[in-house]
Amino acid sequence: MFLFFGFTGVIDVLYFYKVDIPPNLDYASAFLAFGIEGFLFGNHLHGRSHMDVMVHMYLFYVIIACVICVALEARYRENVTVALARTYFTFLQGTWFYQIGFILYPPGGMAHWDQENHDQMMIITMIFSWHCAVVAVIMFFFVLIVGKMVKRGSTGNDFVRNDIQYQKVGANGLNSGESSRPIISNSSTMRQTFDETSEDEV
Incomplete structure (x- = not known):
């Protein structure tokens, strides 16, 4: 046992x-x-x-x-x-x-x-x-x-994981030159990230 x-x-x-x-x-x-x-x-x-x-x-x-x-x-x-x-x-x-x-x-x-x-x-x-x-x-x-x-x-943000990585996806697939960035954990960072991302990248 x-x-x-x-x-x-x-x-x-x-x-x-x-x-x-x-x-x-x-x-x-x-x-x-x-x-x-x-x-x-x-x-x-x-x-x-x-x-x-x-x-x-x-x-x-x-x-x-x-x-x-x-x-x-x-x-x-x-x-x-x-x-x-x-x-x-x-x-x-x-x-x-x-x-x-x-x-x-x-x-x-x-x-x-x-x-x-x-x-x-x-x-x-x-x-x-x-x-x-x-x-x-x-x-x-x-x-x-x-x-x-x-x-x-x-707070709710304390339970959001920040160690998950993602890559930008372009029209031709993953941009190999782009470095991975952590998933955003608050609304201000989210708005800033989307402002910096062009429509082509999306």
Whole structure:
């Protein structure tokens, strides 16, 4: 499991240093890592107690949700809801991992759960729903805070890319002698550029 998530880290580092590798490998590696994680957790439940199986199945459901979200995120790159959904289920997966540890291996001094008791298993189900709610509330407040910070400290021009290059196109195609210039990012520069461009060049 850690090996495949390690692959995703290596892919991210390679992209960061602009190594010439095929595009979209970050999504593919994340999809594979979550998929292998779900496969492993879904197939090591034999011979365990009912409570042990139940808490791991809840984790398995969250992992499958992560797999689905990664696939959707690869398809719908500009949809922030899909990205937030993957963040939500990854966050939930992490908090539930901690909860499983406290349920199955309680620290010294804490009472042990009766892993075959139906009433206690229902309490576990309720605790999982609390995790879902708390993670949703935490993410909601983070989204509000980040949204206010962006609106307060940024303008629309801050999000315009200025590293994209273009060339003038003449009647006979690209003018090879013309140097590339960055795409304009404000209206005044736009007017000046079009004023300097002749009709023939357009």
